Amino acid sequence: MYRRVLIANRGEIALRVIRACKEMGIESVAVFSEGDRGANYLSLADEAYCIGPAKASESYLKIANVIAAAEVGNVEAIHPGFGFLSENAHFNEICRNCQIDFIGPSPEAMASLGDKNTARELARQAGVPVVPGSDGCIAEESEAVRFAHAVGFPVLIKATAGGGGRGMRVASNDLALKSALQQARAEAEAAFGNGDVYLEKYIEHPRHVEVQVLADKHGNAIHLWERDCSTQRRHQKLIEESPSPNITEETRLKMCEAAVRMIKAANYSNAATVEFIVDGKGDFYFIEVNARIQVEHPVTELVTGVDLIKAQLRISAGEELWLKQEDIPRLGHAIECRINAEDPAKNFQPSPGKIERLVIPGGFGVRFDSHAHSGYVVPPYYDSMIGKLLVRQPTREEAIACMLRCLAELKVDGIKTTIPLHKEILSHTAFSEARIDTTFVERTFTGG
Incomplete structure (x- = not known):
């Protein structure tokens, strides 16, 4: 296992990886821009290095600066998180040339899946339906x-x-x-x-369903069931849940098995998400592969009990998959709401600024992944997500009720957030009855 790992990211996902490393006895090296200087989560890493100005193109996206921090920090591997350089095959290749493990797939697998046309052809060859x-x-x-x-x-x-x-x-x-x-x-x-x-x-009124896959460097691959990401606005996901409502068990199994075939065909190792759309007849079609950890990965963690970040680290270090397909359970129903610093009443205008007060909900089956805290200043330079509120309950009905209770308890004073929109969506009859598709939010809610 690695001794030291650099996290080439910021905010919530950087904190998530730091915590996983600490639990595994791995020293963590964080990087930050001037826009994130002084952020509380940085103090939890063993070391932290500034890699440039607030602008992402001059810091988090600056490959030379990230590699320099990795060399100064004397790390053996880099975890890219999501966004930024996480699906950059060139960066992946540079890491390999510098003899630093990239915690993800090989540059070749990333490049082949990163181009959607190449990925579609690979899907056809693997017998996976494509649009x-x-x-x-x-x-x-x-x-x-x-x-x-x-x-x-x-x-x-x-x-x-x-x-x-x-x-x-x-x-x-x-x-x-x-x-x-x-x-x-x-x-x-x-x-x-x-x-x-x-x-x-164009498939009209589709559902967006994705399958989480883990594959090791020894040719083994398993799926960890699916997540439904149909509740989205202009292709940006708002709410994710697992299992996907309103698909048959037969479709679920076929889709998950297709995702594993796709990943094996690409000679892929580490965590991946294979995304599909499902039409009104229940037929599914491949869209793309995300060759990284996803924002919504905790949904899968809650229903399977598998820590995906730790799994990434173990696979990247060369371990053989310790899980068999039959070992992966489905534990109730999980829902995630992305809490963004945006004003839904003003066309989702970004709302950076100081969080005067943050009150986090709790209770059975509740999880809040966030680097934010009371007094934290949300910078205007990056993605507006400040946290992910998750619940897991025995049934979907109970999960919706729990999430509504948690949204009422969650207080983020000082800035505008998407909390009011989430309350509207989860209270809507169409959502409770799972009559949703990727156009549901835009068709139903003002400002959608």
């Missing part, structure tokens, strides 16, 4: 129009290097398609430095 899509990237408008007419409108334009809804557009006719192509390319180029896009048949 009808273009053969490779779309270079010309005329090519896009031909494809759209062949499969029928609406179609979905997707950036090959995309994520988080960036570089995605839906088009319902020729004129909209031409305009959306330009917008998607420009957005993808700005966000990822790669403006390539491809087209898919």
Whole structure:
């Protein structure tokens, strides 16, 4: 097992990894930007180094600065968390060249799955259903129009290097398609430095279901069941839960088995999430693989009892999987609400600033993952998520009731948050009856 690990991230996920390292007897080295200087969680690491100004492009995304901190800190491995450099195959390769383990897949596996077109082809080869899509990237408008007419409108334009809804557009006719192509390319180029896009048949009112997978370096892979992420706004997840409501046990098993085939076909090791959409008939289709730990990983931890961060560390250090598929339980129902420093009443405008008072709920089956505290100043430079409120109860009905109670107890004074929206969503009849899809929030709630 590693002696020292650097966490190339910030905030809640950095704290999560620091805690896992401490419990495993591993020394942790944190990095921070000037925007995060003085954050309380940094004091829990064994060492902490400043890697640049507040702007992420000059600190958390600056590969040379992260590697320099790793070398000064004399670490054996780097945990990238999620976001920032976590799915950057070039960074992964540099870590390997510097003889530092990257806690994640190999650069080759990451590169093959990071490009959505390559991943789709890999899925086909593994016998995993994919949404009808273009053969490779779309270079010309005329090519896009031909494809759209062949499969029928609406179609979905997707950036090959995309994520988080960036570089995605839906088009319902020729004129909209031409305009959306330009917008998607420009957005993808700005966000990822790669403006390539491809087209898919747009599945209307789908559910978004993803499967958590663990794979070791010895050819073993298992799934840890699925999470439903359908409650989202503009492709940004708001609420996640497990198990997914309203899918049959047969579909659940087929989807989970397909996810394992996909990961094995990619010669992948470490934690991964294989994402699918499910249509109204219950048919599922592969979307993409997230080659990293996910924001919503605690949902799976609660229903399986498996610590995914510790699993990542053990797998990366070369351990063989200590779990068999039949060892993975399903313990009740878990729900996660992402608490963001945003104002839902003002089109989700970011709300940085000082948290005057933070009151955290508790009770049976309650978990709050956050680096925030009373007096913490939410910086304006990064993602607006300040915490994740989770509950696990024996049934979905009980989990919803528990989450509503916890949302009422959770107080974040001084800034605006998404707490009021979560209360509205969980109180809605359609949510309680699991009549939800990826457009539910935007169709139902003001400002959605």
